Amino acid sequence: MARNSRQQLLDFEELDAATDLTPAEQTTWQAARDATAHAYAPYSGFHVGAALLLADGTIFRGTNQENAAYPSGLCAERTALFGLAAAQPGHAPIVGMAVAARPGHGEFGPAMPCGACRQVMLEYESRQGQPIPLLLPSRAGTILRFSALSALLPFCFSPDDLPPAA
Ligand code: THU
Numbered sequence: 001m002a003r004n005s006r007q008q009l010l011d012f013e014e015l016d017a018a019t020d021l022t023p024a025e026q027t028t029w030q031a032a033r034d035a036t037a038h039a040y041a042p043y044s045g046f047h048v049g050a051a052l053l054l055a056d057g058t059i060f061r062g063t064n065q066e067n068a069a070y071p072s073g074l075c076a077e078r079t080a081l082f083g084l085a086a087a088q089p090g091h092a093p094i095v096g097m098a099v100a101a102r103p104g105h106g107e108f109g110p111a112m113p114c115g116a117c118r119q120v121m122l123e124y125e126s127r128q129g130q131p132i133p134l135l136l137p138s139r140a141g142t143i144l145r146f147s148a149l150s151a152l153l154p155f156c157f158s159p160d161d162l163p164p165a166a
Contacts, residue, residue, distance in 0.1 A: 008154055015143040021135070024096060028053040029135055029143070031061060032100040033108060039063040039076065045104050048076035048111060052084055053096035060084045060091075077117035081124050093128050097121070097149070098135040110139040113152065121149040122156055 015021065018029055028051045035049025043066045050062040062080025066073035074082075077099060084091055101111035113121065113136075125132045131148035138144050146152065 010154075011147065011151060013145040014138070015145060018143065021143065024053060025098075025133075025135060025145075028059065028096045028098045029100075031059045032098040032135075033102075035061040035063050035076070036100055036102040036108075040065045042066060043068070043070065043073075047102045047104075049100045049102075050076040050080040051098050052080050052094050054092040055095050056092040058092070060088070075114060075117050077113050078120050081120055085124070093130050094124070094132050095130075096133050096135070100137060108137060111137050115153075118149075118153040119156065122153050123159070125149040126158065 018026055021029055031051035031053075032049045035051060036047040037049075038061070039047035039049065041047050041064055044064075046064070048064040052060045052062075054060065060080060060083065062076045062078070062083055064073065064076045065079055077097075080097075084094075099111040099113060100108055102108050121132070121134075125148065131150070134146040134149055134152070136144045136146070150156075
């Protein structure tokens with residue numbers, strides 16, 4: 001019997017430049033870029049920054065943190081989310097996120113969250129029960145705007161897939 005062929009759409013917008021962003025988005029976008037200056041990336045030379053905009057208007061930043069024992073390091077997206085949850089339990093909802101990457105001390109380039117970060121991003125979004133819009137710099141030099149982090153990880157593993165705790 002023939003298998004059913006299906007497609008799933010990925011919904012996002014593409015903007016030409018930061019001037020096309022809303023003022024709040026511009027702040028978040030710039031905070032992610034600024035944060036790259038504080039990455040600790042002596043091994044890869046790839047400086048990544050992530051910024052979280054909270055509903056109270058504050059920004060929480062993360063940067064990638066590397067280690068001589070390579071797998072011990074962590075991406076900027078996760079230092080931002082884990083850092084916020086650890087430092088400010090009960091924080092205001094996250095209403096925006098942006099990521100930036102700067103190879104070496106050169107030009108800003110594309111910043112696509114890795115699979116492990118997408119998994120973590122998704123869980124923090126579902127945990128707060130409110131979508132988190134995301135801005136990413138594309139390979140083409142444009143800005144990709146997603147209305148929710150969940151868009152980045154279809155067919156994801158979620159807490160619902162786990163059996164009830166004993
Ligand atoms: N990195 C991030 O911080 N975020 C990503 O989404 C991709 C990769 C970091 C991890 C490592 O420190 C460096 O970039 C090179 O992989």
